[in-house]
Amino acid sequence: xxxxxxxxxxxxxxxxxxxxxxxxxxxxxxxxxxxxxxxxxxxxxxxxxxxxxxxxxxxxxxxxxxxxxxxxxxxxxxxxxxxxxxxxxxxxxxxxxxxxxxxxxxxxxxxxxxxxxxxxxxxxxxxxxxxxxxxxxxxxxxxxxxxxxxxxxxxxxxxxxxxxxxxxxxxxxxxxxxxxxxxxxxxxxxxxxxxxxxxxxxxxxxxxxxxx
Amino acid sequence: xxxxxxxxxxxxxxxxxxxxxxxxxxxxxxxxxxxxxxxxxxxxxxxxxxxxxxxxxxxxxxxxxxxxxxxxxxxxxxxxxxxxxxxxxxxxxxxxxxxxxxxxxxxxxxxxxxxxxxxxxx
Numbered sequence: 001x002x003x004x005x006x007x008x009x010x011x012x013x014x015x016x017x018x019x020x021x022x023x024x025x026x027x028x029x030x031x032x033x034x035x036x037x038x039x040x041x042x043x044x045x046x047x048x049x050x051x052x053x054x055x056x057x058x059x060x061x062x063x064x065x066x067x068x069x070x071x072x073x074x075x076x077x078x079x080x081x082x083x084x085x086x087x088x089x090x091x092x093x094x095x096x097x098x099x100x101x102x103x104x105x106x107x108x109x110x111x112x113x114x115x116x117x118x119x120x121x122x123x124x125x126x127x128x129x130x131x132x133x134x135x136x137x138x139x140x141x142x143x144x145x146x147x148x149x150x151x152x153x154x155x156x157x158x159x160x161x162x163x164x165x166x167x168x169x170x171x172x173x174x175x176x177x178x179x180x181x182x183x184x185x186x187x188x189x190x191x192x193x194x195x196x197x198x199x200x201x202x203x204x205x206x207x208x209x210x211x212x
Numbered sequence: 213x214x215x216x217x218x219x220x221x222x223x224x225x226x227x228x229x230x231x232x233x234x235x236x237x238x239x240x241x242x243x244x245x246x247x248x249x250x251x252x253x254x255x256x257x258x259x260x261x262x263x264x265x266x267x268x269x270x271x272x273x274x275x276x277x278x279x280x281x282x283x284x285x286x287x288x289x290x291x292x293x294x295x296x297x298x299x300x301x302x303x304x305x306x307x308x309x310x311x312x313x314x315x316x317x318x319x320x321x322x323x324x325x326x327x328x329x330x331x332x333x334x
Contacts, residue, residue: 010257021267030298039296041222041303089295101294102330131318212228 003170003195005046010205014174017208018042021126022176025189028122029178030113033096043175046198049163052171052172057158059175060084060188065164072150073124076131076140076200079171079193081124083116083148084157089185102126102180113148119189120145125175131204134211139204161192172198213240218260220251220277221293222269226316230264230293238333245295248272260288262332265310267301268296278308289332292317307320 006014019042026037047055060066068084090107093111103111123141131140152160172193179186193201217240221227227244235239239277244257249272254260267274274292281288292305295316302313311330314322326334 012223015227016226019223020295023297027297030300035308036300037298039268041270114285183253212225212232 013205013208014044015042017130021123024126025119025122038179045173053158053161060157065154066157067153068151069148070119071148072146073143075143077197080122082190084188092185092205116148167197214239215261216241216259217262218243218254219264220245233318235322235324248277260287264291264293299305
């Protein structure tokens with residue numbers, strides 16, 4: 001399938017939709033962790049799959065080791081959502097949640113999966129909600145998510161994704177990040193959408209642009 | 213005379229949505245800015261009796277704009293328009309001199325109501 005990159009207007013619209021969605025995720029995270037969350041300007045790009053790993057390395061930072069949780073999603077849009085934490089951030093989560101003692105491995109992992117699930121659900125849910133609000137027949141319905149699972153631990157961000165494991169040649173990469181004020185904790189959400197989803201999304205973005 | 217208003221957002225679509233949401237009866241002269249620095253330039257040129265200000269922007273963000281305006285002696289009705297719905301974000305922008313906080317995505321009804329509430333339009 002040949003994929004045409006997003007036009008400047010489409011990229012701009014996607015960025016704004018993502019911004020609104022991440023605002024909801026940020027508010028949930030702030031409530032959960034009891035602290036102020038700083039939101040980023042979303043980064044949006046259509047890339048050949050081979051360009052995705054270095055792009056993620058660039059966004060998250062080179063030479064740092066990360067822990068990542070992944071969830072796949074199916075439905076109107078299809079792809080992979082990856083939440084990336086640096087090693088210190090992971091350790092800080094227990095403290096943020098108000099646990100007095102250091103968490104054991106199992107509890108720490110569970111917490112990481114829960115937080116990832118919230119970020120992914122709120123961000124992608126927010127995007128879907130806006131698509132549904134735009135279209136009279138609510139075309140996007142509801143996404144199905146796989147259970148979050150630990151993807152990698154202590155690896156460089158640019159090595160997280162093995163392009164050979166995905167069957168597409170191009171992906172729509174959305175990156176947003178959440179930083180906690182006065183803390184080392186930062187997490188990145190990188191969403192990869194399939195070529196089929198890119199085609200659908202481009203149509204939706206054109207509708208968005210035309211509706212205003 | 214038309215009221216000079218400034219619409220600040222890094223997204224062209226967000227600016228368009230906001231401009232379309234303004235009451236049609238309101239006589240305005242609209243200037244747009246894509247980041248905080250452009251906003252300050254327009255403000256200093258007298259283009260912003262009323263300002264609609266996004267928070268997350270490259271170069272200089274909305275908080276930076278509010279801080280700069282405070283230093284220069286805030287002389288504009290600033291409405292922050294943002295997707296950041298944390299209660300603390302709203303508290304902070306009000307402390308920095310913003311009139312009110314409007315949640316994205318905006319609608320005509322909400323913009324009109326907030327403009328009336330603060331006496332910007334009748």
